[in-house]
Amino acid sequence: xxxxxxxxxxxxxxxxxxxxxxxxxxxxxxxxxxxxxxxxxxxxxxxxxxxxxxxxxxxxxxxxxxxxxxxxxxxxxxxxxxxxxxxxxxxxxxxxxxxxxxxxxxxxxxxxxxxxxxxxxxxxxxxxxxxxxxxxxxxxxxxxxxxxxxxxxxxxxxxxxxxxxxxxxxxxxxxxxxxxxxxxxxxxxxxxxxxxxxxxxxxxxxxxxxxxxxxxxxxxxxxxxxxxxxxxxxxxxxxxxxxxxxxxxxxxxxxxxxxxxxxxxxxxxxxxxxxxxxxxxxxxxxxxxxxxxxxxxxxxxxxxxxxxxxxxxxxxxxxxxxxxxxxxxxxxxxxxxxxxxxxxxxxxxxxxxxxxxxxxxxxxxxxxxxxxxxxxxxxxxxxxxxxxxxxxxxxxxxxxxxxxxxxxxxxxxxxxxxxxxxxxxxxxxxxxxxxxxxxxxxxxxxxxxxxxxxxxxxxxxxxxxxxxx
Numbered sequence: 158x159x160x161x162x163x164x165x166x167x168x169x170x171x172x173x174x175x176x177x178x179x180x181x182x183x184x185x186x187x188x189x190x191x192x193x194x195x196x197x198x199x200x201x202x203x204x205x206x207x208x209x210x211x212x213x214x215x216x217x218x219x220x221x222x223x224x225x226x227x228x229x230x231x232x233x234x235x236x237x238x239x240x241x242x243x244x245x246x247x248x249x250x251x252x253x254x255x256x257x258x259x260x261x262x263x264x265x266x267x268x269x270x271x272x273x274x275x276x277x278x279x280x281x282x283x284x285x286x287x288x289x290x291x292x293x294x295x296x297x298x299x300x301x302x303x304x305x306x307x308x309x310x311x312x313x314x315x316x317x318x319x320x321x322x323x324x325x326x327x328x329x330x331x332x333x334x335x336x337x338x339x340x341x342x343x344x345x346x347x348x349x350x351x352x353x354x355x356x357x358x359x360x361x362x363x364x365x366x367x368x369x370x371x372x373x374x375x376x377x378x379x380x381x382x383x384x385x386x387x388x389x390x391x392x393x394x395x396x397x398x399x400x401x402x403x404x405x406x407x408x409x410x411x412x413x414x415x416x417x418x419x420x421x422x423x424x425x426x427x428x429x430x431x432x433x434x435x436x437x438x439x440x441x442x443x444x445x446x447x448x449x450x451x452x453x454x455x456x457x458x459x460x461x462x463x464x465x466x467x468x469x470x471x472x473x474x475x476x477x478x479x480x481x482x483x484x485x486x487x488x489x490x491x492x493x494x495x496x497x498x499x500x501x502x503x504x505x506x507x508x509x510x511x512x513x514x515x516x517x518x519x520x521x522x523x524x525x526x527x528x529x530x531x532x533x534x535x536x537x538x539x540x541x542x543x544x545x546x547x548x549x550x551x552x553x554x555x556x557x558x559x560x561x562x563x564x565x566x567x568x569x570x571x572x573x574x575x576x577x578x579x580x581x582x583x584x585x586x587x588x589x590x591x592x593x594x595x596x597x598x599x600x601x602x603x604x605x606x607x608x609x610x611x612x613x614x615x616x617x618x619x620x621x622x623x624x625x626x
Contacts, residue, residue, distance in 0.1 A: 224344055224406055231401030232341060235296075236357040238395035239333060240364025242303050245388030246271075246326055249372060253381040257314055267316075271323035275330060276570040282331025283563025286339055287556060292407065296336035297399055302329035304392025311385035334566070335559035338545035343407040347553065347616070348495075351546050355491020358541035362484035366477060429564055434551045437610045439568040441507070442544070444603035446572030448596045449510055449536065451580030455596075456517065456526055459589050464523040474527045482534020483541065490542045499547055500613040506539025507604040514597025518590050544569075550614035 254264045289295040306326040309318055337357065345353045368391075372384045429435060453475065460471045494502050513532035520526060545562060552561045576596075583592040 225403060228344060228402045228406050231398050232344060232353075233356065233360050234398035235340075235395060235402065236337065236360040237364040238391055238398055239300070239337060240361040241368040241391045242300065242307075242388060242395060243330065244365050244368035245307055245372060245384055245391075246303075247369075249376065249381065249384045252376070253310070253314075253384065254319075256381050263316065267319050267323055270320050271327045272574075274324045274327035276567060276574070278328050278331035279563035279566040279570065280560060281563070282328065283335045283559035283561070283566075285332055286335045286559035289336075291404065292336050292339045292343065293399055293402060293404055295332055296340060297396055299329040299333035299336060300392050300395045300399065302326070303333070304389045304395075307385045307388035307392075311382050311389065314382075331563065331566075335545075335562045338549075338562060339559055340402060340407065342545070342549055342558075344402065347549065350549060351494035351542060352488070352491040354542045354546055355487040355489070355494075355538075358487035358491075358538065359484045361541075362480045362487065366480045366484070369476075428555065428557060429561055432551060432561070434612055434614065435548070435561055435565070437606075437612075438547055438551065439565050441603055441607050441611060442540075442565055443568040443572040444599060444606060445507060445510060445536075445540070446569045447576045447579065448514065448600035448603060449533075450573035450576035452514065452517065452593070452596055453530075453533070454577060455580050455584060455589060455592055456530075458584070460523055460526060463521065467523070471523055471527055475530045478527060478530040479534035479537050482531055483537045486534065486538040487541055490538045494542060494546060494615070498613050498615045499543065499550065500611060502539060503543050503547070503607055503611065504604070506536050506543065507600070507607050509533075509535040509539075510600035511597045511604060514593050514600055518593035518597065547614050550616070553616075 250268065251264060254267065259267075286292060286295050302325050306322040306329070309322040338354070341353045341357055342350045372387060375387050376384050456475055457472045460475070464471060490502060509532040513529055513536075516529045516532070517526065520529070544565060548562045548565055549558055552558045579599075580592050580596060583595045587595075
């Protein structure tokens with residue numbers, strides 16, 4: 158395809174060289190970049206409207222602008238501080254409530270409210286992000302909500318306020334996770350989404366580890382309530398990091414989809430149900446979390462029985478080892494998805510789960526149990542990148558990425574909720590050895606499901622080049 162030029166004639170004077178050269182240079186740059194040069198409309202007679210471009214020219218996306226260092230560093234910092242914020246609502250909650258003389262039933266009810274809102278809010282949260290014209294604004298509202306929830310827990314730890322704070326935090330998390338994924342993919346484009354999501358996962362793992370250490374020290378040397386003051390304060394650098402991501406560098410396709418009337422109504426949900434690849438992926442993720450979620454609590458119980466004096470330190474090591482593996486491996490996983498495709502990388506992540514279950518069932522050494530958690534880090538590295546990436550592939554051009562991400566998150570939450578009950582029943586009746594074997598069997602079923610029904614979702618290299626990436 159060549160660039161149409163103004164034809165010299167008696168009625169249309171030839172364009173001066175200084176006006177023609179930029180057009181040729183732009184076309185040459187686009188051709189060398191691997192994209193399709195844009196067509197310059199041909200001018201008609203005086204007073205006539207310019208000719209309409211060909212349909213394929215109208216639909217061809219413009220070449221992608223390079224992402225500035227400021228936006229990339231801002232996204233790195235935002236992923237890091239988001240993980241900091243979420244860590245404050247982890248194990249520290251139960252400690253804080255116990256110190257406040259809450260009964261175990263009240264603690265359980267407050268945690269259940271948060272879990273239910275987090276499970277039921279996945280799809281509405283994704284639909285909200287899809288409908289939001291600015292993903293940065295949606296993410297900023299979610300960050301402020303999490304920070305205000307933490308501040309409310311620290312200042313007014315009464316039962317009604319705690320319930321509202323837990324519900325608000327869970328609802329904000331349902332918005333924050335898809336908003337971060339949407340900003341990331343919108344910023345770098347689909348062709349480099351795997352690498353960017355892997356980088357996000359790495360910074361989030363670092364954020365989790367550093368925040369856990371810092372908040373633990375804060376609770377030990379100051380008070381447990383100080384943890385939530387720190388969590389609320391971390392909202393400030395998170396918003397500052399978000400503001401450094403330039404809105405004009407987010408992919409235009411994301412902004413166009415955001416303006417379309419998509420949504421979480423009956424039509425949107427029906428479109429998700431009709432997406433065969435998405436339903437297959439949701440089923441695979443449900444089975445994965447049915448096998449995975451209970452393994453770590455079961456390891457903690459086994460360590461408490463076999464090494465009661467060092468159980469706390471060993472459990473902490475079991476948590477830190479996967480985070481370290483995730484921080485190191487996630488960027489490599491992202492690059493591998495672009496080089497080898499989604500399907501083989503997904504198989505590796507799912508294969509690590511049944512292998513981990515078999516190894517946990519075969520050892521009684523406490524330090525061996527800790528070492529086996531490396532496989533948990535492998536699975537976490539893969540799924541931290543693959544879940545948003547595969548959902549993005551399967552919903553491309555529909556404007557329902559975040560709605561679909563919420564639906565897959567709901568499937569994951571259902572699997573995780575059933576996992577602990579299943580493992581508890583097996584452990585009580587058959588012992589921990591049989592419980593690990595049972596979870597390994599479920600994990601193998603998840604692996605086989607991926608192998609048999611999941612398609613390769615990565616688009617071809619030619620299509621990626623057509624986007625200008």
